[in-house]
Amino acid sequence: MSDAGDTIIEISRLHTRFGTAVVHEDINLTVKRGEIFALAGSSGCGKSTLLREIIRLQRPDSGTIKVFGRDVHRIGDDEILELRRRWGMMFERGALFSALTVAENVAMPLHEHTDLDDELIDEIVAIKIVLAGLPASAGAKYPSELSGGMRKRAALARAIALDPELLFLDEPTAGLDPLSAGGLDELVRHLKELLGLTILIVTHDLDLLWRVADRVAVLGDGHVLGVGTMEELSKSEHPMVREYFYGPRGRAAREQAWNRK
């Protein structure tokens, strides 16, 4: 199929405006197969908007976004459904269906998109829940009974329910304590290695950037300020990128990352 080789996501000449506010101005990015790509930048720089545009929850004003070689904003409903089965999305606040238990949440895409028996689906669900780092007993609970960290993991379990090739994580560590956040870093890297996923993370967590991202794009002022590994970016001359990485928190995260190596 026309998967355009090793390029999974290709964004070119993207513009987005909200009224008079310019969110994106001429954004060009590519994400390659098998990498963990992070979108970083300060709050309100349009990184979540970009993510929503990639998965077609929102429309850009102009420009193209190709995922698996298909222009997501210029294909029909059947084709977008096909694409949606190949990617998983974990929302910032989980977006678990509150009327369903965790296990039912994870089972929902499986019931919807496969014709497996209920028994096999239940077994697969149990594995996904454990893979996402939850105890199997959490499956019977409702999202409201879970802590913030467990809810994120449950959301991750739902995102990987269909064994997607591409996983989107929106602020996976926001609102978590350092220990849970660290656990989630590990989990993301682990999943990528074992399942061969391509992962796109939207985050402003510098620890996460240092620890898991293969490549990072820093957004700001509607532009891509820099793309590269964290080491390359930390040598960048751009004042906003420097400010981002060399603020007190940026430095601490960097030192920690070095120490770990």
Add this chain to the structure above:
Amino acid sequence: MSGSSPKSVAEANLEKTDEGGILHCAGSWTLQGIAPLEQQLEKFSRSEAGPLIVDGAAISALDTAGAWLLCRTMRQLARNGYTIELQGLRPEHDALLRLIQKHSGEEGVPGTARFGILERVGRLVWSHLLQFQGLLSFLGESTIAMLGSLLRPSRIRWRAILYNLQLAGFNALPIVGLLSFLIGVVVSYQGATQLARYGANIFVADLVGLSILREMAPLLTAIIVAGRSGSAYAAQIGTMKVTEEIDALRTIGVPPMDLLVLPKILALAVALPLLTVYADILGVLGGMVMAKSQLGVSYSDFLDRFDDAVKMSSYLVGIGKAPVFAVIIALVGCFQGFRASGSADSVGRQTTVSVVQAIFLVIIFDALFSVIFSWLNI
């Protein structure tokens, strides 16, 4: 997706050899491909024991679902007495299989408990009793808060009261007016044929006056307001509860009772009697219009007779019930809102319950009033 390619389906074939057997696995062992394979594999697990080689060299794609199926099949075969040897799997598939073997403990997701019919009835009764107790204690709580703010009138939130008065009272005028006018028309019309048969046309004023003023107007208004405002109270408070806004209010030092409950009760206790008076007027007007067109009773005759037939007490009985209904509606709406917990779903459920319960209680109290008034000969 590779939906059209020949290898998109998973295959497994058992080949008998002298030593035992070889299970040839091929194709794409993925979510999309394994559905037909499941029954086939169960058939294998019923065959006889011996050494068995599972050959995975021809598996073109493997995902977690496929790995689990392979893992489960091998476990079943092993349990049936086979000695399993796995060979030929690609290294990345092997890694995935190991991961799944590690993470698939024997414990599954515990199912939700199912109860017998007796236990379910018991639980239902118990939960209703608890709810009734909760409503009573909520009544007590709001009474105490009410007394507290009467002692310190500066704590009364006039702005919130006026806002609720507009929302629940003024904005309800069109719908209450229209419906009570129509009810007046209907009552008068239904009576007209019977009264005309006896030549008792003028008594239509008695019929319309008493039924509208004593029963129809207060009840109709209360039901409309329960549907309009009681549900809104439950939804508002329920949503605030779910998003922790109620907790935020407590933290800031604003008692939710003072800000959210009392203004609603007070505003509705003023608005509902006023709406009832308005419904009285429109209802009688509807009856009058119908009396003229169907029975030929002129407006002045109607009003003359109305004056004689309907005593002041009938009017007051109708209006007197309204504040009680108002307290019931506001109390039940707020109470059910506070009972919402955790999810968007529960807000919806509590809102429905609030309307049903408010209307139920309003009608129960209306019946009680009728009994009491007939004892008192009013």
